[in-house]
Amino acid sequence: MFSEPDDPAVVDRMRAAHAVACAALGAAPGPLAAGGTREAWGWRGRTLGRPATGPYGPGWLRVVHSSVERAGGKLWTGPEDAERLVPRHVPRPRLHLVREWAEGDDVYRAELYDYVADGAVSAAPVLGEAPRLTAAWWSGLRTAIGGLSTVRTERTAVRQAYLDRAMPRYLDFLGRPVPTVPPAWSTAHGDLHWANLAGPHLSILDWEGWGTAPAGYDAALLYAYSLAVPETAERVRRELSDILASEAGRFAELVVITELLQSAERGDNRELVPALRQRAGEVSGPGG
Missing domain, CATH: 3.90.1200 (Aminoglycoside 3'-phosphotransferase; Chain: A, domain 2)
Incomplete structure (x- = not known):
């Protein structure tokens, strides 16, 4: 996960897209976490994930942004391909729904997953302290x-x-x-x-x-x-x-x-x- 983008226009655009995704998938923003709504940002604001309550119960709604010319390809279809091809004994949140839409030169993809109650081991890719794992x-x-x-x-x-x-x-x-x-x-x-x-x-x-x-x-x-x-x-x-x-x-x-x-x-x-x-x-x- 990455920090919230420095550009407020990117933050506003992605939060607006997340609201559109909620409506499209019949979901509502999930409950507030301690200190406010939990948000998970991708690199330079390319993705935004937040808890959501949808037709499958508690979930995680992730929105991906791309320009029109770069939409599609490996990164775009990876989660759907994993849901289809990777056996369920490899533990991961199930992907339930996907929607795509375009706004001018911008393309968005919404993905609704099962909610993972246990958080990530680390807030950043590089480990900062030893985790307690069984x-x-x-x-x-x-x-x-x-x-x-x-x-x-x-x-x-x-x-x-x-x-x-x-x-x-x-x-x-x-x-x-x-x-x-x-x-x-x-x-x-x-x-x-x-x-x-x-x-x-x-x-x-x-x-x-x-x-x-x-x-x-x-x-x-x-x-x-x-x-x-x-x-x-x-x-x-x-x-x-x-x-x-x-x-x-x-x-x-x-x-x-x-x-x-x-x-x-x-x-x-x-x-x-x-x-x-x-x-x-x-x-x-x-x-x-």
């Missing part, structure tokens, strides 16, 4: 990652062309060539960070970008977003050791490090850069 939660996460990895799909979360272009550039500080072809591919959530995981009862949120990726990608991403809290980073490595200790897992770590170093250039999660660079050296060195 052994059952970790076991469920391992099962979910494993079950998702076998789902057959034509969706793509990470492309080989990106690896060929970006890995040599962002890992050049290692001073040695790095491979760019993964040992294996599998299906991944694609954005498995702490703001997309609910607890203490496990639920995986935000299925926009799921698809095929280097095997081990989800585990590697969660580990990278844990590096600011060494206690939890170690727990991730221990709980997902069968993935992260493998050749594929080590390669997936380099992929994730590449992506996060690139996003840090744009100002995202710069606090992780020293730990990411250190980890890249450890993963790519002798013994990995």
Whole structure:
């Protein structure tokens, strides 16, 4: 989740769109949380989610915005594809209703989900403090990652062309060539960070970008977003050791490090850069 956009025009436009979505789906804004209505903003105000009460009872209503020329594609259809293709034993809120509409050059998509009573483990993707999660939660996460990895799909979360272009550039500080072809591919959530995981009862949120990726990608991403809290980073490595200790897992770590170093250039999660660079050296060195 991200903070409310700085541009008040974006805030007003998205709140107005959310009201339109409520009317279109026969829903009403949900009850107030402590301190006011709970809002979950996406990157630069691209999405806005809020509790809602609709025809299926308590729910979560999320509105996505796009320009006309960029509407459609992988991110646009990800939640619907997940509802249709990902088995129910992978825990996530069910998607009940979808509506789309256009206003001039703007296109909106409304998605009504089951309400997840347990909040996200973290308010931000990068973990700030060690969460208290049960052994059952970790076991469920391992099962979910494993079950998702076998789902057959034509969706793509990470492309080989990106690896060929970006890995040599962002890992050049290692001073040695790095491979760019993964040992294996599998299906991944694609954005498995702490703001997309609910607890203490496990639920995986935000299925926009799921698809095929280097095997081990989800585990590697969660580990990278844990590096600011060494206690939890170690727990991730221990709980997902069968993935992260493998050749594929080590390669997936380099992929994730590449992506996060690139996003840090744009100002995202710069606090992780020293730990990411250190980890890249450890993963790519002798013994990995």
